[in-house]
Amino acid sequence: MTPEQLSSTVLDALQGLVADGAVALADADLPTSVTVERPRQKGHGDYATNVALQLAKKAGTNPRALAGLLSERLEQDPGVAGVEIAGPGFLNITVEAGAQGRVAADVLAAGAAYGRSQTLAGQKIDVEFISANPTGPLHLGHTRWAVLGDAIGRVLAAAGADVTREFYINDRGVQMNHFADSIIAAALGEPTPENGYAGAYVQDLARAVGASRPGIFELPADERRAAVRAEGYALQLAQQQEQLASFQTHFDVWFSELSLHESGSVPETLARLKDLGHVYESEGALWMRTTDFGDDKDRVLIKSDGELTYFASDTAYYLDKRARGFDRCLYLLGADHHGYVGRLKAMAACVGDDPAQTLDVLIGQMVKIMRDGAEVRLSKRAGTIVTLNELADEIGVDALRYSLARYPADSPLTLDIAEITRASSDNPVYYVQYAHARVSSILRNAADLGIAPATGEAFDAGLLAHAKEGELLRALAAFPGVVATAAELREPHRVARYLEDTAATYHRFNDACRVLPQGDEEPGPLHGARLALVAATRQVLANGLDLLGVSAPERM
Structure with missing residues (x-):
């Protein structure tokens, strides 16, 4: 019997007492669900509720009188072995072994x-979790968000949401010309x-650009820069996509910032804001009055020199997402973007939305990678950054993903390469993967003996x-409840900690x-x-690891 099933059993008992007139509760006061939890202390039953x-x-x-009535009703259920009233009115429930075994x-x-639900069914959610310039390899700062x-996205989908994973390409601005000039x-x-x-x-890119388009570097200066910018952009973006695919991170949409401006979305956004009365001109610039909605200061949309700001693009991008039908827009931003939370929420309010209903912003903290007691800072290929590929090659995709996923986003994180790659039980990823390998080994040994997990009437x-x-x-x-909570709170680390437990x-x-039987012992029921039970454990471990994008090995 799962917690959800027991919750329904308790609710049925409560509704039965109301229907019989034993409990005077109005229909409006009846809960739609009852919380049941595993008790913290042994001997207090299988589950407890404070309903x-x-x-x-x-x-x-x-409370004790109501608990007594519920206890009598619950003990009539064939799936309940016993109920104890504790303290001021807690119910400690012991589930019948057969019901638990099911x-x-x-x-x-x-x-x-198993573990999937319809908790968030009907919600269409956009998850934007990497925003990068297509001017170099993805680095350590992107790695945590990639995980x-x-x-x-995986736990939201498991909870029934319609999820789109989105990468925002920062392909507009002077950095693209600097990129071309460097090549x-x-x-x-x-x-x-x-x-x-x-x-x-950059040397590698220069050779690749020259090979893909011979003669490109002999073009006239202006024509050459535009051509190299386009060719280098395509090659570097493709490399980022390959990096992420090899890291088990996949995107449904690669959205170009430049496309917002080429499509006319930004002018349309500015016109809409003017119609809503939330923009004004001052000192030759165009401002959005975000202070009306809790921001610490108003934000510039067009500078006095006529240049559009990033905030203008951000606003147009948000409206584009909403126009694509997303109910909620989830942003994952780095620690240096903490000030964006207020302005993004104010921006959503300025365009007529309720940010509490349409916008989520997660701020993540920095991660450090240590080797031999020193922080890893430099890259062999990029010169000044540690790239995602180099980390994955040295640490391993599974170890790196799991280690990053098992902590809340807002926790500063220091990972030691030696510790997270050690093949020992004090390494969490090894511990969980080894458990899966161990149950797989038992099932293989059983198959060799001609024994299979019991099913149907034989179980x-x-x-x-x-x-x-x-x-x-x-x-x-407990697994389905853990997944649903992880999705609702946007906290996949709950799945990792559940797997370890x-x-x-x-x-x-x-x-x-x-x-398994030993010696000449005959296999029995x-x-x-x-x-x-062993096969079910393997399935749950595999399902949980999959939600983290980590493999479930059958041999280690």
């Missing part, structure tokens, strides 16, 4: 879909220009009555409960039932 404390006053009684069958029946944004200088053997880009990767869920079996079953039953619970089960 009696929450509703007693509305029902005109005291969780293993539910997991195996659902397979890869967290992708994992957030040209590298091709002609000249020094890197002021404000240009250095590093061996006697009531046999899974050992305390350690119960702990593992309750852990598996569940791996530990599995190891305790495996130490206490022998799964208990072996089949325990194999079903």
